[in-house]
Amino acid sequence: MSARRISAMSSAVKRKYVCDTKKNISIDSLILKLHDVNVLKLGEYKLKCGMMSPFYIDLRVLVSHPALMNEVSGLIYEQMQEKKLEFDLLCGVPYTALPLATIISSTHELPMLIRRKENKDYGTKRLVEGSFCNGDTCLIIEDTVTTGSSILETAEVLIKEGLKVTDAIVVMDREQGGVEMLASKGIRLHPIISMSKLLDVLRVGERIEAQTVQNVSKFGLDNNTFSPKDENDSIFPTIKKPRLEQKLELSYADRAKLPNIHPLASKLLRIMDEKQSNLCLSADVISGEEVLQLADSLGPQICMLKTHVEFLKRCPVSFTQRLQALAEKHNFLIFDDHNFADTENTVKDHYEGGLYYISSWSHIVSAHAVPGLVKGLSDVGKPLGRGCLLRAEMSTQGSLATGEYTKAVIKMAEEQSDFVIGFICGSKITERPEFIHMTPGVQMEAGGHELAQQYTTPEDVIHNKCSDVIIVGRGVLQAPDRLKAVESYRKEGWDAYTKRISQSGQ
Template sequence: MGDTNLDGLIETLHAIAAVKFGSFKLKSGQMSPIYIDLRVIVSYPKKMTEVADLMWQTVHGGESKFQHVCGVPYTALPIATCISVKQNIPMLIRRKEGKDYGTKKMVEGHFKVGDKCLIVEDIVTSGSSVLETVQTLNNEGIKVDQAIVLLDREQGGKSSLANHGITLHSVLTLTQVVKTLHRMGKIESSLVEQTEHFIKSNRHDITVPSSIKTSNTDNKKKVFAVCKSYRERSESCQHSLSKKLYSIMETKSTNLALSVDLTKSNDILQIVDTVGPFVCIVKTHVDIVEDFSQSFVNHLSDLAKKHNFILFEDRKFADIGNTVNCQYNNGIFKISSWADIVNVHPVPGEGVIAGIKQTGLSLGRGCLLVAEMSSKGNLATGDYTKAAVKMAENHKDFVIGFICQSRLTDDPNFIHMTPGVKLSSGDDALGQQYSTPEDAVINKGADVIIVGRGIIQATDPVSTAKQYQQAGYNAYLQTLK
């Protein structure tokens, strides 16, 4: 593609007010000297077709690489449609919200598991909108490793996507736009300087490991950032339970949590006693224990002291505040009396946190929010996940992290725990999707990997637990300088 074509495109975008200069408040709350509104392109069909052609050319012969294209809803849908029609490539539509009737699909269109899809977006800042679409497609078994955007604002989106194994192609960059308009005499040099200063001051490159592995290749890509050690994280976070957990992880050289989903108390206690030296957390589902008793809880607590690990009851509270408060404190389980950590679904709103917090805060307990899930077709994506992060930020004195499939925030107060981890990736007959320890820690940013059947169903659970401990900890070491 020639510079003349790009110059003409930039001039047109300025002429139709898709590029504006002044003082604008962005969605993030930042004040920007430039505002990009590419939605106006839909009123110029010929120009929209030209944009689609330029974007397709930028991917360099993409017709041999992809079975589908998918536009990020909603602004990029018209552009994706133009690419689909012009290049004769089937299009997929990702819904932002699932239907509560009919097929309840999140992805519309015909596809096969393993198909590759090109993501189409109009503008990228942080890359979060692209990642939401990628996650939805991944949940359906569709592979994504490339995205094309008309304009990259150069504020960290490209590196964030690279952290998730996705190469971002862009037709234009924000710097290119302002410098071209200045060369054409459309804007003063002061606007170029203001824009360049804004880009430099608001570049949010996400902290990512020194090597990542994409879902479609075993070749590692180099990226530029590093993570903090467990000791440094312990010093940065505020909650005493988080500090204790990071201290355990540092002392025992492990980021492994054992999910001990067995139905007999003696079986649970036996495997916890043998595997306890290799884990930082033991996660239970006490409502499946057929012979539950207070004696069982006492023995479990003794093992936690003996082997120095945290107890996490995976109750997933999901009701109004008063109800969850009763469930947490009462009944035969009396969870608040022994579980260091519990988790909740954010779907009822902040009341579900307040109900647990009413008792748990004074006891020094902590809470995790289920912000993402590892099961195929789950609805914990997009705006739901964003709302979960916001709720956590509102309750930092009690919420210590997330159950998730990706790193949701760089705030040191929040620990990211990723379930669905096995030594080899894949899925099961009930829709559980597995990641390797390396993938979970290096690619997805997990602080803690949660392993269940991979250990408790192993012929030799102890040696298997050692394997997971070493794999998870070695992956963590790769994220350090």
């Protein structure tokens, strides 16, 4: 708030602010209350920007719940104070944000403007109602942001009237590029609730299923609408409209040739293309000899063999050498799913030495997103040409590896892409084609079992969720005919991939 406005505030208003901030309104509690009144709607909804969305944020219902509307307005006011925003006037984007702005204006005696959505053909014919001076700064309040277009439209009208717009507050950010778009136009957006926060709270509160979280999160990642090269607008460039058709997708072979791809990721993609297999066999057995038998008999059908070497109870001395030879013979990579999760020095020692000298024979290892851990692994593995998969999501029911955690994993991978080649995840989580997405918990029939492992089908994982590699264990190991089963999974996974590629860009 500007110095002029602060000096004009009465002591009574200042005392009211102190009382308001002591309420300590809980975001988590508010999210649950918003869910109670059906603010989050699941289904198929057309958004203002034209895209079809699997969910809709409907804050219009707040007008029928005055106590909740007051609580949301209180949070908006707290955001103003917390961010120390400077402004002379408020303006709520019509129509949903108008009552929120009105409550704040009335409660805290802050001047407000009303922006009309349509021109009047009578009276003053003004698009902006209220008293203001040329050069005044107006703070915009909005209910929900997807692309940022509604805020930009309101800002354009205000700017044409001689006002300045530097900041906006939004109750709900769908995290689809609105913050970046507005920032590129000189408007700082201050969200109160992010979509990932909403999903996390509802999932922990058992209001929605893990699959819903994955679907909604994937939609947001796949439909980011920000384009920094937009042009041809007198005041603000035109917002890029998301393509309603599917994006043109690179094949495995084309991705293998990318200039910035890790050599090991490139090798894996070439193997997948040559063998027409995106199947990783999870050799979850306790005998080293059985692992070797699986590698030899099923190796021609797979692109990768996943081991858990520390779980082997019977392991011949020559195990790793023989496994390496079979990998060369049948052209597959070895992935020891160790799930490193410790301090930098500890994982270095474990990876380089320990009982199994994992770095000496396993092309790929897995790790959790622990600060410093990837560097420790990289110091050992990078000189050997090894790679790492970060666990971004888990297939067990109730997993907390979602939302903000997954975003942090992606950021970690991008910062250390000279060693991290991809992710263990439930679906595609980044559009960067140099990263490999591998999904466990795959069977021919979707469902779960007594240990809360959630299974999805090859078709769902590769075609619908756009992952790259299916990881199959029980579906093959428990089959009466393992060779027949592995060929069935290889074919299903490859068919789903070819179908996805053929439909790309149509």
